[in-house]
Amino acid sequence: MKNNLEIYADVDNCPIRNVLDRIGDKWSMLVLLVLNESDVLRFNEIHKVIGSISQKMLSTTLKNLEADGLIEREVYPVIPPKVEYRLTARAESLIPHLLSLAEWAKDNFIPIKQSRERFGS
Amino acid sequence: MKNNLEIYADVDNCPIRNVLDRIGDKWSMLVLLVLNESDVLRFNEIHKVIGSISQKMLSTTLKNLEADGLIEREVYPVIPPKVEYRLTARAESLIPHLLSLAEWAKDNFIPIKQSRERFGS
DNA sequence: AGTATTACTTACTTTTGGGTAAGTGCTTGA
DNA sequence: TCAAGCACTTACCCAAAAGTAAGTAATACT
Numbered sequence: 001m002k003n004n005l006e007i008y009a010d011v012d013n014c015p016i017r018n019v020l021d022r023i024g025d026k027w028s029m030l031v032l033l034v035l036n037e038s039d040v041l042r043f044n045e046i047h048k049v050i051g052s053i054s055q056k057m058l059s060t061t062l063k064n065l066e067a068d069g070l071i072e073r074e075v076y077p078v079i080p081p082k083v084e085y086r087l088t089a090r091a092e093s094l095i096p097h098l099l100s101l102a103e104w105a106k107d108n109f110i111p112i113k114q115s116r117e118r119f120g121s
Numbered sequence: 122m123k124n125n126l127e128i129y130a131d132v133d134n135c136p137i138r139n140v141l142d143r144i145g146d147k148w149s150m151l152v153l154l155v156l157n158e159s160d161v162l163r164f165n166e167i168h169k170v171i172g173s174i175s176q177k178m179l180s181t182t183l184k185n186l187e188a189d190g191l192i193e194r195e196v197y198p199v200i201p202p203k204v205e206y207r208l209t210a211r212a213e214s215l216i217p218h219l220l221s222l223a224e225w226a227k228d229n230f231i232p233i234k235q236s237r238e239r240f241g242s
Numbered sequence: 243a244g245t246a247t248t249a250c251t252t253a254c255t256t257t258t259g260g261g262t263a264a265g266t267g268c269t270t271g272a
Numbered sequence: 273t274c275a276a277g278c279a280c281t282t283a284c285c286c287a288a289a290a291g292t293a294a295g296t297a298a299t300a301c302t
Contacts, residue, residue: 015229015230016150016154016223016226016227018226018230018233018234019226019230020145020150020222020226023145024141024144024145024146025145026289026290029141042248042249043248043249043250044247044248047249054290055249055251056250056252056290056291056292057291059250059251060290067236068233068237069233078299079247079248079298079300080246080298080299081248081249090229093225093229094225097221097222100218101137101141101218101219102136102137104214104215104218105137105141106136106137108136108140108214109136109139111211112140115189115190116188119187146260147259147260163278163279164280165277165279175260175262176281177260177262177282178260179280180279180281199269200267200268200270200278201268201277201278201279202267202277202278202280203279204278204279
């Protein structure tokens with residue numbers, strides 16, 4: 001059993017930790033879900049839809065997702081610039097898991113908030 | 122469609138953001154998976170199994186999970202102290218989603234690492 | 243000549259997460 | 273008398289995450 005668990009401890013070689021570090025950051029999952037609903041979006045469109053994200057964070061989040069092969073960036077060499085973002089097949093295979101997690105979150109949101117209140121600070 | 126997405130933007134009222142902020146931290150998911158495999162564990166047992174977690178972080182992680190109603194803390198009034206932790210039914214309903222996410226992570230770990238290398242920086 | 247548009251970057255600051263090391267309280271056993 | 277065991281807490285520190293505001297490049301439109 002311990003062997004079974006040891007894998008989790010090492011950040012670099014643990015797939016779950018490695019992937020969750022990315023997905024679990026402040027904006028990545030949100031951007032993936034947004035792109036999933038809209039098929040294809042430009043930088044400023046994502047920015048407007050999310051609203052509260054800064055340009056800087058959107059830029060680095062998109063870069064990270066692209067590095068992981070979860071989104072594709074298509075640049076049109078025009079002026080003013082035009083860049084389109086869409087999910088890759090890899091991301092599409094991830095989406096169902098995110099959605100099922102999101103559904104659990106929705107179903108359990110109220111009771112969890114109640115638990116937190118009961119627990120106090 | 123915009124209405125569909127607006128919900129994600131507000132941290133306090135978005136279930137996904139709210140739950141993922143907790144699950145997505147450095148240790149919570151790991152502790153849940155560890156408890157899932159072992160049924161019931163004491164503080165120092167979890168500490169030993171994970172190995173790399175500090176007592177301080179284990180303590181706050183357990184406190185947060187308890188506040189969310191995901192683990193139960195049972196205190197035996199003996200000396201030296203004895204405290205047992207186990208998953209609640211709520212956590213058990215979450216576990217399958219975490220495991221399916223973990224499986225996706227395992228399946229996609231290699232290609233993702235390759236993507237990252239190809240991408241450079 | 244000046245403004246708008248688009249997709250960013252850069253410099254700077256603040257906030258948060260998390261690590262380290264030591265301390266606490268109480269009892270049992272050597 | 274003193275170390276050991278357990279489940280923590282506390283004080284302090286550091287690095288990374290994230291926010292703010294401004295700047296950039298190139299062209300078209302007025």
